[in-house]
Amino acid sequence: MHAYRSHTCAELNKSNVGQTVRLSGWVHRIRDHGGVLFIDLRDHYGVTQVLCDPDSPVFAEVEKVRSEWCIRIDGEVKARDESLVNAKLPTGEVEVFVRDLEVLGSSEELPLIVFGDQEYPEETRLRYRYLDLRRDVMQRNMTMRSDVVASIRRRMWDINFREYQTPIITASSPEGARDFLVPSRLHPGKFYALPQAPQQFKQLIMVSGFDKYFQIAPCFRDEDPRADRSPTDFYQLDLEMSFVEQQDVFDTIKPVLAGIFEEFGGGRPVDQDWPQISYRDAALWYGTDKPDLRNPIKMQVVSDHFRGSGFAIFAKLLEQEGTEIRAIPAPKGGSRKFCDRMNAFAQKEGLPGMGYIFWRDQGEGMEAAGPLAKNIGPERTEAIRQQLGLGVGDAAFFLGGKPKAFETIAGKARVAIGEELGLTDKDRFAFAWIVDFPIYEQDDESGKIDFEHNPFSMPQGGMEALEGNPLDVLGYQYDLSCNGYELVSGAIRNHRPEIMFKAFEIAGYGKEEVEKRFGGMVNAFQYGAPPHGGCAAGIDRIVMLLADEANIREVIMFPMNQRAEDLMMAAPSEPTPDQLMELNLRVIPQD
Numbered sequence: 001m002h003a004y005r006s007h008t009c010a011e012l013n014k015s016n017v018g019q020t021v022r023l024s025g026w027v028h029r030i031r032d033h034g035g036v037l038f039i040d041l042r043d044h045y046g047v048t049q050v051l052c053d054p055d056s057p058v059f060a061e062v063e064k065v066r067s068e069w070c071i072r073i074d075g076e077v078k079a080r081d082e083s084l085v086n087a088k089l090p091t092g093e094v095e096v097f098v099r100d101l102e103v104l105g106s107s108e109e110l111p112l113i114v115f116g117d118q119e120y121p122e123e124t125r126l127r128y129r130y131l132d133l134r135r136d137v138m139q140r141n142m143t144m145r146s147d148v149v150a151s152i153r154r155r156m157w158d159i160n161f162r163e164y165q166t167p168i169i170t171a172s173s174p175e176g177a178r179d180f181l182v183p184s185r186l187h188p189g190k191f192y193a194l195p196q197a198p199q200q201f202k203q204l205i206m207v208s209g210f211d212k213y214f215q216i217a218p219c220f221r222d223e224d225p226r227a228d229r230s231p232t233d234f235y236q237l238d239l240e241m242s243f244v245e246q247q248d249v250f251d252t253i254k255p256v257l258a259g260i261f262e263e264f265g266g267g268r269p270v271d272q273d274w275p276q277i278s279y280r281d282a283a284l285w286y287g288t289d290k291p292d293l294r295n296p297i298k299m300q301v302v303s304d305h306f307r308g309s310g311f312a313i314f315a316k317l318l319e320q321e322g323t324e325i326r327a328i329p330a331p332k333g334g335s336r337k338f339c340d341r342m343n344a345f346a347q348k349e350g351l352p353g354m355g356y357i358f359w360r361d362q363g364e365g366m367e368a369a370g371p372l373a374k375n376i377g378p379e380r381t382e383a384i385r386q387q388l389g390l391g392v393g394d395a396a397f398f399l400g401g402k403p404k405a406f407e408t409i410a411g412k413a414r415v416a417i418g419e420e421l422g423l424t425d426k427d428r429f430a431f432a433w434i435v436d437f438p439i440y441e442q443d444d445e446s447g448k449i450d451f452e453h454n455p456f457s458m459p460q461g462g463m464e465a466l467e468g469n470p471l472d473v474l475g476y477q478y479d480l481s482c483n484g485y486e487l488v489s490g491a492i493r494n495h496r497p498e499i500m501f502k503a504f505e506i507a508g509y510g511k512e513e514v515e516k517r518f519g520g521m522v523n524a525f526q527y528g529a530p531p532h533g534g535c536a537a538g539i540d541r542i543v544m545l546l547a548d549e550a551n552i553r554e555v556i557m558f559p560m561n562q563r564a565e566d567l568m569m570a571a572p573s574e575p576t577p578d579q580l581m582e583l584n585l586r587v588i589p590q591d
Helices: 059-063 122-125 136-158 197-209 244-266 279-285 311-316 338-347 369-386 403-420 497-506 511-524 539-546 577-582
Strands: 022-033 034-043 047-052 069-078 094-106 178-182 191-196 212-220 233-240 275-276 326-329 355-359 367-371 395-400 433-434 438-444 449-451 477-480 484-491 532-538
Touching: 022 047, 022 094, 034 059, 059 094, 059 244, 059 433, 122 311, 136 212, 136 233, 136 244, 136 539, 191 355, 197 212, 197 233, 197 511, 212 311, 233 244, 233 539, 244 433, 244 477, 244 484, 244 532, 244 539, 275 279, 279 403, 311 395, 326 369, 326 403, 338 355, 338 403, 367 369, 369 395, 395 403, 477 532, 497 511, 532 539
Parallel strands: 047 094, 275 433
Antiparallel strands: 022 034, 022 069, 034 047, 069 094, 178 191, 212 233, 233 532, 326 395, 355 367, 355 395, 433 477, 438 449, 477 484, 484 532
């Protein structure tokens, strides 16, 4: 017999009755039923009930066993009485009578309980992550993550992509976040960087003549943490293709991701219609470029109804250039209590409040109520109602100013309204491509033109587009949102050096600076670069959605905390004097 087990804790059933077996695992629970000890023995695969009574030669040793001890038992498989069968367990028809016991690893008193759903502070969970990971939900999440990655790989190979590895130590390259720098021992005073993404390398792979590339790639960015983003590193499905247009990329990645969500989504419907929404429309309708389409609310511009109206705040606001008034329809939200709650929500977000109108039945017909209705009068109120398609029992909320100043809060209000009124369908996956991102933006104070999004995207219209107003230039850049999260980002690349130099020139970067910062890629593009494009899908966020978790740390094996610290391994740590000397570095104390 094997030194540790003949079966896992998920394998035994009635066919094994009468056999002598060996199991190893952790003591999940211990129960004393009148001198008979029952132990739920757990390993990665499942749970088997083992029991021991005073007739067993190792009863005294079993009495000493405690929760989360790692043990090996030998014993005889017996059928449970029909009244004691546990239908919830694959092994629920049998139990094992313990004849021999070996303690493989005893356990001290636990800082957190593995069994059950007790809540513990994040600091405790991350400091003792190896114990936290023993919990059933974490075992499921990490197993799912592994299975998702394996399925992605199979699906990519099935559509004729090959996986190639790109460097982990490379040159610093601006990707929109801070680099993690690595000092060079052989080149004092110089630094490598951990790649924020394999972006330049995968484009160079296309220049090298490899038609289709993918990689499950680690990426490193020194970012501020949030619930859906790790502060240090993450993994993505990275892919690139030659001789493609934007729609080709969409058609390639859609069946891969749809298949993953169908396979691992627990039966939740996966929308097959993935609309393409322009960046500007997404900002207008949803207040974000990663909209949750399970919420049917679409915001609308209603400025004309407030120009010259009796509501002086909005009327005067609209006299300023670049301002507008937007309405957030709220079907079923037509009560003063709900409107007051949303007004309080706006105040918590730093606004004075939100204007609102709600429509109610007064017996003799519909009546518009609320402060705005009184100020602008029935004719304008009725025009707003008809534009928004609302009726009795509905409401609308209003925000005004320069869109960039209030869009984010409007988007949050739309989400809150949808959830509070039960309009958001929580039980499905809804996708949307966000397209036509503007390449440039202008600083309101200085008037300076700079890149608003990825500078390496091909401008729609090529060189000719760059001859006009930069603020009108759109890129072949796209994101894919799902249920309010950005899952994919990508672009058709600017592979023409002359177009690239012109694009950077508009943003104030001369040819020499471009060659200095991106020399490897720019040089390569002068030797017959093919048209190419691709995207990257966040593995961590995909698994977070599939596992129905609200925080990305629940699907990462060993995550950092909110301050980018590894409490378990005590990182970051201070280097030793010898290490600093070898690297020709000196740490300057902070005041």
